[in-house]
Amino acid sequence: MNVYLDNNATTMVDPAVYEAMIPFFSEVYGNPNSLHRFGTQSHPAITQAINQTYKAIGASDNDDIVFTSCATEANNWVLQSVWIDHILHGDKNHIVTTEIEHPSVLSTCKFLEDQGVKVTYLPVNDQGIVEAHTVKAFITDKTALVSIMWANNETGMIFPIAEIGEVCxxxxxxxxxxxxxxxxxxxxxxxxxxxxxxxxxxxxxxxxKGIGALYIRDSQPLSPLLHGGDQMGGRRSGTLNVPYIVGMGKALELATTDMEAKMSAIRAKRDRLEDALLGTLEDVFTVGDRSNRTPNTILISIRGVEGEGMLWDLNTALIGASTGSACASEDLQANSVMLAIGADNELAHTGIRLSLSRFTTDEEVDYVIDRFTHAVKRLRAISSSYAIVQPTEGGAAAACGIHH
Ligand SMILES: Cc1ncc(COP(=O)(O)O)c(C=O)c1O
Incomplete structure (x- = not known):
């Protein structure tokens, strides 16, 4: 059985999305900016995708939604253009973000620091989030922007975006x-x-893959990152990627229709998997209170089992998961998000992220429980360093929002 549990990295294209995209590769392929019918033919589909996107996120008519090549571009755009508009050409000099943002935010912030911008990287609490009062404490009259993720890619922990938005x-x-x-x-x-x-x-x-968007409230000004043919009302130049725009709109519509039911079904499978692993294996920990996590995500630590070794065993069993750590030359790096939450270095080397989707089946969950348990036992049996240390109440694991 092949089981894909790396849906926070990327997901399978829904067959209905793929179907919706196909005509726009070879039938309706004109440039939407062209005045002839080959171009204008695509306009209703673009309008539909825009409407689907507005509806899915509750945007209003005054807001703008601009399609980009990916979220990395959207994150770069906001940070770099706020820098240009409000710091280079304004009187601000400060950006507030967190220690555990995606690299597309963190690396852009590092770039801006090199240009002289002051950046505050807020530490996260033991649940891997930042509270609104912490954000408030760090905003000064020189702050141009607060950039904080809605949910973390490694842990799935959800930030209090409504409260932080209100503070801002x-x-x-x-x-x-x-x-x-x-x-x-x-x-x-x-x-x-x-x-x-x-x-x-x-x-x-x-x-x-290769399509994202930036939502902009009240059509407020933001200098373009890409200059050129003035597509998207001059906000983002470049010929519109019609098939992908159509695909994004359709995918959002599908994901947000009957969302409660879809979320409950994924959550039930995720909880069953998590309960089975925590119930069967000694000395394993999951990160963050799951009532405040995206319903598909588990970040699990297995004392004594290096994440890469575990990934290898899972891969051999045809299960795709992720560690969140990267192999840097000869060095195995710890999961930086787990370190930020307060996990000890050893534990942070053992994080495995399992991320489900609406296509994950109960049979797949059963298979993963079996193979995961088997892999942990095998790797511990050959580990020279592993000795069971019974977790103590209030110990390091409990203190850093890691649950067992
Ligand atoms: C939280 C977060 N932000 C941004 C990105 C980048 O998205 P894209 O692949 O569209 O550039 C990712 C993708 O891993 C992500 O998880």
Whole structure:
């Protein structure tokens, strides 16, 4: 059996999305900017995709949604253009973000620091999130932007975006959220939450790779990152990627229709998997309170089992998962998000992320429980260093929001 449990990295394109895209490769292929019928033929489909996207996130008519090549572009765009508009050409000099943002935010912030911008990287609490009062404490009259993700890609932990948005609104500071791991997975309604900019990515919710979008509240100004043919009302130049735009709209519509039911079904499978692993194996820990996690995500640590070794065993069993750590030359790096939450170095080397989707079946969950348990036992049996240490109440694991 092949089991794909790396849906926070990317997802399968829903067959209905793929079907919707096909005509726009070879039948309706004109450039939407052309004045002839080959071009204008695609306009209704683009309008439909825009409408599907507005509806899915609760955007209003005054807001803009601009399609981008990916969420990395959307994140870069907001950070770099706020820098140009409000720091280079304004009187601000400060950006607030967190230690555990996606590299597309963190690396852009590092780039901006090199240009002289002051960046505050807020530490996360033992649940892997930042509270609104912490954000408030770090906003100054020089702060141009707060950029905080809606949900974390490693842990699935959901940040209090409504409260943080309210703090930013009261302080008159622009608020960007990286919504990549939230949109299509949990309810996102921008009528109810104050967000100025939100990045999204279609391949995280069963749409195609290579298409994302930036939501912009109240059509407020933001210098373009890409200059050229003035597509998307001059906000983002480049010939519109019609098949992918159609795919993104369709994928969002599918993900957000009957969302409660879809979320409950995924959550039930995720909880069963998590309970089985925690119940069967000694000395394993999951990160973050699951009532505040995206319903598809488990980040599990297995004392004494190096993440890469575990991935290898899972891969041999045809199960795709992820560690969140990277192999840097000869060095095996710890999971940086787990370290930020307060896990000890050894535990942070053992994190395995299992991320389900609406296509994950009960049979697959059963198979993973069996193979995962088997792999842990095998790897511990050959580990020279592993000795069972019974977790103590209030010990390091409990203290850092890691549950057993
Ligand atoms: C939280 C988060 N932000 C941004 C991205 C980047 O998305 P894209 O692949 O569309 O550039 C990812 C993808 O892994 C992500 O998980």
């Amino acid at each position: 609104r009261q302080k008159g500071v622009l608020f960007h959220t990286d919504g990549v791991q939230a949109v299509g997975k949990i309810p996102v309604n921008l009528q109810e939450v104050h967000v100025d900019f939100m990045s999204m990515s279609a391949h995280k919710f069963h749409g195609p």
